[in-house]
Amino acid sequence: MSNITTTNDNIEISGDSAIEFRHVTKEYKLYKNDKQRFRAIFSKHVKCKVRKAVNDVDFTIRKGEAVALFGRNGAGKSTLLKMITGVTYPTKGDIVVDGRVSALLELTAGFDPEFTGRENIYFRGQLMGMKNDEIAKLEPAIVDFAELGDYMDQPVRTYSSGMKARLGFAINVNIEPEILIVDEALSVGDVSFKNKCTEKINDLVNNYNITFLFVTHSTKVAAEFCHRGIVLKKGAIVFDGTIDESIAYYKDMVKTEDEEKRRKKQAAKEVRLF
Numbered sequence: 121m122s123n124i125t126t127t128n129d130n131i132e133i134s135g136d137s138a139i140e141f142r143h144v145t146k147e148y149k150l151y152k153n154d155k156q157r158f159r160a161i162f163s164k165h166v167k168c169k170v171r172k173a174v175n176d177v178d179f180t181i182r183k184g185e186a187v188a189l190f191g192r193n194g195a196g197k198s199t200l201l202k203m204i205t206g207v208t209y210p211t212k213g214d215i216v217v218d219g220r221v222s223a224l225l226e227l228t229a230g231f232d233p234e235f236t237g238r239e240n241i242y243f244r245g246q247l248m249g250m251k252n253d254e255i256a257k258l259e260p261a262i263v264d265f266a267e268l269g270d271y272m273d274q275p276v277r278t279y280s281s282g283m284k285a286r287l288g289f290a291i292n293v294n295i296e297p298e299i300l301i302v303d304e305a306l307s308v309g310d311v312s313f314k315n316k317c318t319e320k321i322n323d324l325v326n327n328y329n330i331t332f333l334f335v336t337h338s339t340k341v342a343a344e345f346c347h348r349g350i351v352l353k354k355g356a357i358v359f360d361g362t363i364d365e366s367i368a369y370y371k372d373m374v375k376t377e378d379e380e381k382r383r384k385k386q387a388a389k390e391v392r393l394f
């Protein structure tokens with residue numbers, strides 16, 4: 121078990137769980153300026169606003185589940201994923217992760233722009249704790265999947281965003297992950313590459329029992345991979361159920377919020393007129 125992000129080292133994870141969140145809260149401090157931020161390093165008494173990006177979130181994802189995270193901009197989806205991968209830490213609560221995590225959070229994350237695509241395969245693999253001979257065994261499959269041709273031996277800084285997505289995807293899906301985390305990256309790339317990624321992820325989920333966690337604004341894409349959906353609103357879970365139920369809930373939530381916003385705008389306009 122890899123206890124990636126937890127504020128309590130004694131916490132236990134049940135055998136069939138891949139990810140457990142127990143009352144997890146993540147707060148960000150918003151300072152007025154850099155001077156205030158700097159002073160806060162030395163003093164606890166510097167006042168600032170606090171934003172709860174994730175608020176008392178509690179859930180379990182079992183091994184082999186494919187789960188979509190829905191929520192509007194700023195709902196806390198990326199923060200939640202970053203805590204699973206250990207990029208950021210919870211302010212309160214516990215997170216336990218059991219399995220090798222492969223995460224595609226930002227297209228450029230984990231690449232050195234000066235290294236070639238091939239060198240970056242090794243760079244990423246090493247960052248994930250793999251040995252060079254292990255990476256060498258996977259290299260042909262990664263190169264084949266990425267379909268970058270001669271660009272595989274060119275520096276990544278010369279890649280388009282779609283090419284970076286291909287390389288990132290090729291690495292992440294071919295390094296035999298136990299938990300695969302993808303944040304929106306599927307929205308980049310052409311249709312045939314997207315189809316290839318869809319097939320590969322479905323293969324990993326259906327035949328290799330990996331756990332898949334997916335963040336997207338596209339309910340259609342989510343429905344292609346996931347059987348469960350969790351809806352976040354202002355950092356809190358407001359719905360957790362089957363993919364169809366969660367999509368219906370999310371769409372309804374968005375519609376209601378948009379109508380409310382329109383109504384308020386209209387009311388403000390009318391007040392100004394009279």
Ligand SMILES: Nc1ncnc2c1ncn2[C@@H]1O[C@H](COP(=O)(O)OP(=O)(O)OP(=O)(O)O)[C@@H](O)[C@H]1O
Binds near residue numbers: 148171173
């Ligand atoms: N490093 C940070 N410092 C301060 N606030 C942050 C930081 N990172 C995120 N936030 C805030 O936390 C909240 C949640 O952000 P997050 O990026 O997790 O949302 P999201 O659901 O992934 O949004 P999107 O769909 O736009 O990517 C937002 O209000 C955001 O402004």
